[in-house]
Amino acid sequence: MPEVKLTAELRTEFGKGAARRIRRAHKVPAVLYGHGTDPIHITLPGHETLLALRQANALLSIEVDGGSQLALPKQVQRDPIKHTIEHVDLVLVRRGEKVTVDIPVLIEGEAAPDTLIDVIANTVSVEAEATHIPQQIVVSVEGLEAGTQITAADLKLPEGSTVQLDAEALVVNITNAPTAADIEAELAEAEAEVGIEPTLAEGTEDAEGSEDEAAEGAEASDES
Structure with a gap:
């Protein structure tokens, strides 16, 4: 640097x-x-x-x-x-002195289709020489499938720099992207928690109203 x-x-x-x-x-x-x-x-x-x-x-x-x-x-x-x-x-x-600093994590590439990139650690604690501190830690997720996990042990650092985390500490997790049905279910659950009544599907209210009107008309015909 x-x-x-x-x-x-x-x-x-x-x-x-x-x-x-x-x-x-x-x-x-x-x-x-x-x-x-x-x-x-x-x-x-x-x-x-x-x-x-x-x-x-x-x-x-x-x-x-x-x-x-x-x-x-x-x-x-x-x-x-x-x-x-x-x-x-x-x-x-001092020159040659080692210091411990937090280094930002930079994600590069695109994971496999229908996946979601979950960055667990936006920064990682690293020990490095004061005059050779990495500016960032680059993590490539290009083509990675759901279920792939990148841990501290997988990180690539310049010579002389070491990650100050447990080797198995999770840094990036690749998961399945939620489907439309998953999103709707989560939304319905969140609305139920705050007491919001579910909204009737479009046309349902009109259909119910028509059925009520038809029933009332039938009753009137019987009375006549």
């Missing part, structure tokens, strides 16, 4: 007011910690940081106070409406 260089500034002001001023200047408050060192409070460039953190487990080279530090994002706080970055916690790493 290539390093992304970000030039940071040391932060001397703290609190909500200071954080708001930093964000108004299109920058991001952050803290850098790890390896038993005291936390370093910094300010990162807003746009560059936003672009860098679009990639999971981005390896950052933080240039600050005349030095350079390698770091991984530990926690990223985002504004739920604006989707801007509010604050970043960064953990220090």
